Amino acid sequence: MFSQAVVGQKRVTERLERMAGSANLPHALLFTGPEGTGKVAAALEMARSLYCSEPNAGCCENCRGCRKTAGLNHPDMSLLFPISQRSSPEMERETLVQIAEDPYGYPLPAAHATHSIGQIRSLQKQFAYGAFEGGWRVAVVMHADRMRVEAANALLKTLEEPPARSLLILTAAAQESLLPTIVSRCQWVVFTPVSVEDAARALSNKPGIDADAAMSVARTCGGNLRRAREMIDHQVDGLQDRGYRFLAALLWDEEARTHAALEKLAADRDEALQLLGSAEMWLRDVLLLQYGDSGNVTHARRLDEIRRLSRALGLEGVKSTADKIETLREMNRRNVNLYVGLVSLWREVRGAAN
Numbered sequence: 001m002f003s004q005a006v007v008g009q010k011r012v013t014e015r016l017e018r019m020a021g022s023a024n025l026p027h028a029l030l031f032t033g034p035e036g037t038g039k040v041a042a043a044l045e046m047a048r049s050l051y052c053s054e055p056n057a058g059c060c061e062n063c064r065g066c067r068k069t070a071g072l073n074h075p076d077m078s079l080l081f082p083i084s085q086r087s088s089p090e091m092e093r094e095t096l097v098q099i100a101e102d103p104y105g106y107p108l109p110a111a112h113a114t115h116s117i118g119q120i121r122s123l124q125k126q127f128a129y130g131a132f133e134g135g136w137r138v139a140v141v142m143h144a145d146r147m148r149v150e151a152a153n154a155l156l157k158t159l160e161e162p163p164a165r166s167l168l169i170l171t172a173a174a175q176e177s178l179l180p181t182i183v184s185r186c187q188w189v190v191f192t193p194v195s196v197e198d199a200a201r202a203l204s205n206k207p208g209i210d211a212d213a214a215m216s217v218a219r220t221c222g223g224n225l226r227r228a229r230e231m232i233d234h235q236v237d238g239l240q241d242r243g244y245r246f247l248a249a250l251l252w253d254e255e256a257r258t259h260a261a262l263e264k265l266a267a268d269r270d271e272a273l274q275l276l277g278s279a280e281m282w283l284r285d286v287l288l289l290q291y292g293d294s295g296n297v298t299h300a301r302r303l304d305e306i307r308r309l310s311r312a313l314g315l316e317g318v319k320s321t322a323d324k325i326e327t328l329r330e331m332n333r334r335n336v337n338l339y340v341g342l343v344s345l346w347r348e349v350r351g352a353a354n
Helices: 010-020 039-049 064-070 089-101 117-128 149-160 196-204 211-220 225-233 236-252 255-266 269-290 300-333 338-352
Strands: 028-032 077-080 137-141 166-172 187-190
Touching: 010 039, 010 187, 028 039, 039 064, 039 077, 039 089, 039 137, 039 166, 077 089, 077 117, 117 137, 117 149, 149 166, 196 211, 196 225, 211 225, 211 269, 225 269, 236 255, 236 269, 236 300, 236 338, 255 269, 255 338, 269 300, 269 338, 300 338
Parallel strands: 028 166, 028 187, 077 137, 137 166
Antiparallel strands: none
16 A cells, blocks of 8 residues: 555545556656655555556555566666766666665765666657556656756657556656646646654654654654654754754853854754754743643653753743744745844744743
């Protein structure tokens, strides 16, 4: 089932299951959304489901078709990944296997890697013939926004005259990153950030990760499961400590030092979002303490720091700071100047301090 391969995204997985079982499957799909939201996992599951001999939508993992597609050994299924000039065929194959094994954690393409015209022409040749095994011919083009102009124009020809029983699945961060003519010939599937609850459940399945650590990371990863897993692989305690020091700096550090720190932080949006999420966990703990529920705080071993924040901010200060952090996240989504937003948060925190 799609829901077993994709973390969260219930609305999307239900739609894809209906598509996979439909007699009128579109010839081209475009999966868009932020990194770490499951686009690649869903694309692979959609492609593989067409070769599964079981009647239920998704992959049974046991039939001949599922076994062959799991190792990318099916002659009628292709996976295209941006390549760099230094890549050898062996390196490309190794990367594709890593993608199939872990669609949430595979190595991202190098900075200058692209889809070449040669890749797309090879795909066109494959699509020009019927499927070897008499079924579907499917190709997944990952990071389709990395196509060179000539490659994109070549792919457009296939989209304009798709062969029978063929499916192209493109993944990209946003529709705007592709040629409008390509976007218009695809049916869109939009992926949203993974919910905190879904991310926490997925992280809890990793060995050695307790529920508190999983929830802490889920709240700070911004809905990006790739980032969440990277955070788990590093020290969660370190991120929690930085979250406290971030709030403490906003409350008590010298102005010149705080200005410089915020300017540096604004240059790294990922780091800023992680710190904001970690700060939210501390604010949550302060609220729990203020309402007499200290048994459920995340940072149970650091009650002194929680009490210090509580004394400084008070109930209204905690609420206004949390609201400001959420506003700052929205500003980030709209690409508003992050430094201005961080300074605004700082003023909010200082103004709320007792």
